[in-house]
Amino acid sequence: MKFCTQCANPVSLRIPAGDTLPRHVCEGCGEIHYQNPKIVAGCIPEWEGKILLCRRGIEPRHGLWTIPAGFMENGETIEQAAARETWEEACAKVSIDGLYAVFNIPHVNQVYMIFRAALTVADFAPGIESLETALFEEEDIPWSEMAFPVVVQSLKRYFSDRVEDHFPTFVGTLEPIKR
Numbered sequence: 001m002k003f004c005t006q007c008a009n010p011v012s013l014r015i016p017a018g019d020t021l022p023r024h025v026c027e028g029c030g031e032i033h034y035q036n037p038k039i040v041a042g043c044i045p046e047w048e049g050k051i052l053l054c055r056r057g058i059e060p061r062h063g064l065w066t067i068p069a070g071f072m073e074n075g076e077t078i079e080q081a082a083a084r085e086t087w088e089e090a091c092a093k094v095s096i097d098g099l100y101a102v103f104n105i106p107h108v109n110q111v112y113m114i115f116r117a118a119l120t121v122a123d124f125a126p127g128i129e130s131l132e133t134a135l136f137e138e139e140d141i142p143w144s145e146m147a148f149p150v151v152v153q154s155l156k157r158y159f160s161d162r163v164e165d166h167f168p169t170f171v172g173t174l175e176p177i178k179r
Contacts, residue, residue: 006031037109041081042069043117044158045094050135051155052124053142054089057131061147067154068092069114070129082115090133092124101157103150104173112150116158116167150174 001024004011009028016025016032024033044067045052053065068086072078079096086094094117103112124133136142138159146152153174161167 001033001035004029004031005033035109037106037111039072039078039081040069040110040112041072041078041115042067042085042112043082043094043096043115044100044154045086045090045092045117045119047119047122047135050137051141051158052086052090052092052119052133052135054126054130055132055134056129056147057126058129063131064147065142065145066147066151067114069112069151078113079115082113082117086117087127089127089130090124091127092133093120094118095120098167099169100167101154101170101172103153104171105150106173107176112154114150114154149177 001011003009004026007026007029009026011024011026011033013022014025015022024035025031026033052068054068055065056062068089069082070085070088072081076084082096083094086092097116097118099113100116101112101114103114105112126133141155143152157170158167
């Protein structure tokens with residue numbers, strides 16, 4: 001950040017009085033600009049035991065598979081965000097069944113909130129951000145073509161929990177992949 005969104009004066013990175021972390025502070029009006037993690041909301045939509053996945057039509061990870069998910073918008077709940085993202089990416093309507101997983105991903109400043117969901121009807125199609133949508137049995141999931149580690153971990157946990165028909169909410173942290 002270089003300029004204040006309130007008065008357009010330059011900002012500098014410093015620790016404001018009463019704070020403990022460096023923040024962008026306006027040199028003109030004194031406005032403190034906080035930058036916080038983004039919330040990603042999504043769901044694992046199920047229909048007759050199959051999971052709806054989307055092949056990404058945008059970056060990052062263009063062409064790879066994922067669950068419908070995306071950044072939460074102002075003025076909506078996380079459940080609304082998950083349902084909206086499913087509609088935008090897969091033209092599908094879902095009934096949200098409950099929070100399934102929360103993943104802290106501090107190295108990219110994101111928090112993923114993933115819900116269990118059921119398709120209300122088996123009617124879906126690629127949305128504007130998707131190249132393709134399809135229902136997959138567990139054994140047919142294209143694991144080597146998945147877009148994000150958080151999705152792989154969520155789906156593997158989901159299939160394991162589905163065996164027992166017990167879906168406790170999971171909270172975890174994903175660390176960067178070391179290459």
